[in-house]
């Protein structure tokens with residue numbers, strides 16, 4: 001009761017706002033207001049093995065399945081969600097979006113994975129940001145699907161320059177050889193669900209999944225919170 005009252009007072013002073021439109025959230029709303037939640041531009045790709053995200057990797061890296069939760073472009077109202085997640089330390093945004101994604105992934109091939117692995121950030125970047133946003137999404141998905149998250153089995157080595165304003169080939173060059181499998185035995189014979197925040201060219205996923213597949217006897221599926229089509 002006191003805790004509830006305390007939270008109520010806290011929200012009066014620091015009102016919780018919708019991660020997308022910025023409107024003040026009602027008590028029963030979490031991260032997104034009801035209307036932004038209802039209008040999420042969901043891809044609904046998850047049960048279609050030939051969906052657009054999966055096709056992006058054809059001929060590049062052999063994935064078992066791939067999908068994204070929402071479409072995302074420069075002009076989207078939902079752009080703010082990813083911004084909050086990346087730059088504003090809104091950890092609950094990542095977790096809640098992951099949870100919503102997880103609810104959609106039940107009864108899809110993705111729910112059959114043995115472990116969830118967030119795509120690692122470069123250590124320096126993670127230190128600066130304080131967290132890996134893909135890890136937050138992974139935790140939310142994990143909570144719903146009941147699949148454990150395994151961090152530190154894969155690491156990211158040299159520094160990669162920012163991906164902005166690079167074409168597909170530059171991006172691929174930029175991330176090639178950056179991922180390293182730390183514990184082959186723990187990965188072997190499993191179905192891994194690799195989690196990223198946004199898929200654009202797919203270069204990061206291609207490099208990360210490529211490194212895993214080159215070293216381990218595994219199958220890899222990929223999910224991302226958002227999918228941006230290259231203009």
Ligand SMILES: [Zn+2]
Nearest residue numbers: 018021033036
């Ligand atoms: Zn809203």
